Amino acid sequence: MKKRTLGEGNLEVSAIGLGCMSMSFGYGPAGDKQEMINVIRSAVEQGVTFFDTAEVYGPFTNEELVGEALAPFRGQVVIATKFGFDCDSGKQGGVTSQPERIKRVVEASLNGPESRRLICFTSTALTRTCPSRTWPAQSKSWFSKAR
Secondary structure, three states: OOOOOOOOOEEEEEEEOEEEEEOOOOOOOOHHHHHHHHHHHHHHHHHHHHHOOOOOOOOOOHHHHHHHHHHHHOOOOOOEEEEEEEEOOOOOOOOOHHHHHHHHHHHHHOOOOOOOOOOOOEOOOOOOOOOOOOOOHHHHHHHHHHH
């Protein structure tokens, strides 16, 4: 499998990644959990090391599925997750990229049952009240747990 380097941090991932949204959200009913875990693990066996999810897919259920499926491969794969929607009620709400919300998402991802580490964390949507250049400076301390 060919590899690619992301960003300036020399994060190396497979050239082909696996987007996991439709396994539990979006295009019809969720797939059978064990079947979806098998699909994800089969991708790893074929050299895929980059997996995409987001808190809004479910909400939360897709991150949990991906985390459980990839738990045996920790340190060998990269899980990319995203923020940008208000899911505090357990349902997809409006777009929000306020620093307080981002902090809650980081903490929830770090404290999830299957994952204690964020490797690739991006915004699904940014709002005009919180442009992308403002939150990275405010979030440095949130990610210290992720190292």
